Amino acid sequence: MGTHVGGLILPFQGNELQAVALIEELEGKPLYKREQWTSDFNTGSEEDFSFYLVNGYLILHHAGYVHSMFYTPEIWQEKFNQIGLMDRIIVFLRVDSANTAGYAIYENAQQIRCFEQADDESYQSGVMLSFEQQWLNAPAFYIHEFEDENGELQTRNISESEFNEDEMEGWEEYYKCRYIEDYENSVHEFGLASVILNELLFELFQTKYTLDDACPDEFLYRTLLEPRQKEQTRSKQDSKKSLWTKLTDLFKK
Numbered sequence: 001m002g003t004h005v006g007g008l009i010l011p012f013q014g015n016e017l018q019a020v021a022l023i024e025e026l027e028g029k030p031l032y033k034r035e036q037w038t039s040d041f042n043t044g045s046e047e048d049f050s051f052y053l054v055n056g057y058l059i060l061h062h063a064g065y066v067h068s069m070f071y072t073p074e075i076w077q078e079k080f081n082q083i084g085l086m087d088r089i090i091v092f093l094r095v096d097s098a099n100t101a102g103y104a105i106y107e108n109a110q111q112i113r114c115f116e117q118a119d120d121e122s123y124q125s126g127v128m129l130s131f132e133q134q135w136l137n138a139p140a141f142y143i144h145e146f147e148d149e150n151g152e153l154q155t156r157n158i159s160e161s162e163f164n165e166d167e168m169e170g171w172e173e174y175y176k177c178r179y180i181e182d183y184e185n186s187v188h189e190f191g192l193a194s195v196i197l198n199e200l201l202f203e204l205f206q207t208k209y210t211l212d213d214a215c216p217d218e219f220l221y222r223t224l225l226e227p228r229q230k231e232q233t234r235s236k237q238d239s240k241k242s243l244w245t246k247l248t249d250l251f252k253k
Contacts, residue, residue, distance in 0.1 A: 006063030034220035073111035080109035101194035138178040
């Protein structure tokens with residue numbers, strides 16, 4: 001199935017309750033704690049949130065924020081200004097099943113960069129940042145996939161200087177890649193966002209971090225009370241009402 005996550009990362013020195021208070025400011029709704037994962041809990045929904053506190057960072061999983069933080073930053077710029085959130089914020093997305101990855105960077109409550117890729121589509125806004133330059137400015141070459149006379153799949157590397165699109169047939173069999181130092185260290189043109197995101201996470205945490213790593217201190221919250229909790233609350237209220245009715249009946253006697 002692969003990784004399927006979205007959310008944001010920001011510097012944070014507080015505890016669980018302080019993190020919840022911050023998320024409630026972002027969301028504009030109260031959060032209710034969940035004790036464990038259940039089949040109906042999904043951070044891709046509007047109601048569910050999970051977060052970690054790791055090495056001085058808050059890592060919040062809530063995919064509902066990603067699209068608007070990527071493509072309508074003015075909404076979040078206003079909100080970040082209102083609550084005084086001026087630190088660097090990294091918004092992340094990785095959906096392996098859809099070959100999609102991307103990130104957006106906010107500083108001083110302003111989006112300064114966004115880069116998202118999905119299959120043969122790519123979106124960029126803002127100025128290229130220093131951590132991206134190694135790959136985005138890397139030289140390119142092309143991989144040609146073809147079947148030989150025996151019907152076996154073969155590949156051939158073509159340098160960028162030798163490649164001429166007008167002379168090529170079956171364009172879908174040619175893939176552009178970026179490389180550093182040699183072709184063995186290469187990335188498909190539409191896999192750059194994923195690789196750069198990996199390297200950015202490594203720089204933050206000094207270890208390989210895939211965004212869905214298991215963490216013993218994962219906190220789960222939801223903006224709605226669970227049906228079970230609602231029933232329990234209603235049951236307690238009914239019980240209290242029944243007890244109060246009995247007490248008042250006693251006083252009436």
